[in-house]
Amino acid sequence: MKAIAFRGVGDVRVETVPDPKIVAPTDVVLRITTSAVCGSDLHQYHGRGGALVQPGAVMGHEFMGVVEEAGPEVRKVRPGDRVLAPFSVSCGRCEWCQRKLPTQCTTTERAVFGGRWGHVWPGGQAERIRVPFADHMTEPVPAGMSDEDALFLGDILSTGFFCAENGGIRPGDAVAVFGAGPVGLLALQSAQLFGPARVFAVDRVDYRLALAAEFGAEPVHLDRGDPAEQLRRLTGGRGPDVVLECVGHETPFTQAIQAVRAGGTVSSVGVYVEPSLGFPAREAFFKDLSLRMGICNARNYMAPLLPLVQGGKLRPARIITHTMPLGEAPKGYAIFDKKEDRAIKVLLRPT
Ligand code: NAD
Ligand code: ZN
Numbered sequence: 001m002k003a004i005a006f007r008g009v010g011d012v013r014v015e016t017v018p019d020p021k022i023v024a025p026t027d028v029v030l031r032i033t034t035s036a037v038c039g040s041d042l043h044q045y046h047g048r049g050g051a052l053v054q055p056g057a058v059m060g061h062e063f064m065g066v067v068e069e070a071g072p073e074v075r076k077v078r079p080g081d082r083v084l085a086p087f088s089v090s091c092g093r094c095e096w097c098q099r100k101l102p103t104q105c106t107t108t109e110r111a112v113f114g115g116r117w118g119h120v121w122p123g124g125q126a127e128r129i130r131v132p133f134a135d136h137m138t139e140p141v142p143a144g145m146s147d148e149d150a151l152f153l154g155d156i157l158s159t160g161f162f163c164a165e166n167g168g169i170r171p172g173d174a175v176a177v178f179g180a181g182p183v184g185l186l187a188l189q190s191a192q193l194f195g196p197a198r199v200f201a202v203d204r205v206d207y208r209l210a211l212a213a214e215f216g217a218e219p220v221h222l223d224r225g226d227p228a229e230q231l232r233r234l235t236g237g238r239g240p241d242v243v244l245e246c247v248g249h250e251t252p253f254t255q256a257i258q259a260v261r262a263g264g265t266v267s268s269v270g271v272y273v274e275p276s277l278g279f280p281a282r283e284a285f286f287k288d289l290s291l292r293m294g295i296c297n298a299r300n301y302m303a304p305l306l307p308l309v310q311g312g313k314l315r316p317a318r319i320i321t322h323t324m325p326l327g328e329a330p331k332g333y334a335i336f337d338k339k340e341d342r343a344i345k346v347l348l349r350p351t
Pocket of ligand 1: 022039040041042043065077155156178179181182183184202204205208222246247248251252255263268269270271272292294295296
């Protein structure tokens with residue numbers, strides 16, 4: 001089959017790899033209908049934190065498709081069913097899965113599809129994929145729901161919602177979102193569900209800030225001065241009650257801590273690839289702030305968020321700017337990375 005393989009920094013290629021097969025009786029093999037390029041794929045593409053993925057590894061952890069083959073012990077889905085899966089691989093049975101922390105699954109050694117954290121599992125920027133523990137991992141997609149509406153439940157929509165939820169936003173709060181990329185934009189949509197009085201979006205990319213404004217945010221442009229100062233000025237000197245960090249670098253993490261009001265909350269979902277992070281600990285301490293961070297247990301959010309998408313309360317498909325054949329993925333990576341052609345979210349179609 002055709003798949004997108006990692007070959008080095010800034011180098012992903014269309015290659016022919018062996019078709020996945022049923023290995024365990026609880027596996028399914030999906031024929032992928034849609035996959036996407038995620039900001040987390042870019043860390044690998046940039047070679048950030050060292051090359052942990054072997055050249056030739058199949059990329060991608062956002063995918064959905066149709067069950068093509070199911071192992072003899074799979075009960076929940078059958079060939080022909082359309083399903084979603086979360087970006088991390090988990091068994092559903094170990095202590096961590098039972099504690100609703102499937103990203104910490106010990107059975108799968110915390111594997112991520114196409115990923116570099118924990119164990120590496122072949123990814124979803126491909127024509128087919130093997131999904132293990134299918135009764136736990138797959139979520140059937142209702143008939144009539146488009147791939148565009150469903151796909152992001154497996155990663156960035158769940159992550160955006162998790163970020164907003166961890167912020168503990170109360171009605172009337174001022175909320176600032178750092179990063180108006182796909183994750184930040186969906187964190188912003190999710191934040192609106194909690195009834196804030198004002199929402200700010202911080203970035204330096206004009207066309208992304210324009211979409212954030214469409215979602216109800218007041219834009220804060222990074223090139224117009226220190227964002228913490230801008231946010232303080234916009235909130236009568238106090239700073240936002242809640243700051244959602246959706247970038248994944250030391251600078252925005254620091255700025256988030258500097259911006260939040262005393263006693264406020266910083267909720268961070270940006271992936272810190274490096275093993276440690278410098279941040280203003282003294283300021284955080286004397287501000288009495290709360291910090292929440294982490295990898296999203298997307299499995300927990302897929303089913304509960306699905307009706308919010310169906311009911312139009314969350315509109316994830318609005319962030320899609322490009323839909324390309326799988327074979328054009330190298331171009332998709334390049335424009336998403338360089339923010340060319342007004343790219344926000346790039347979808348890939350195998351056929
Ligand atoms: P992206 O790279 O498209 O978006 C990042 C945005 O941040 C860009 O628009 C960029 O211009 C902006 N930015 C850069 N520096 C900034 C600063 N100082 N202040 C404000 N904005 C700044 O990527 P994305 O797909 O939106 O992903 C964002 C982050 O979320 C990545 O780190 C990704 O790895 C992470 N992520 C985490 C999880 C999780 O489970 N926690 C899941 C998915 C993605
Ligand atoms: Zn992702």
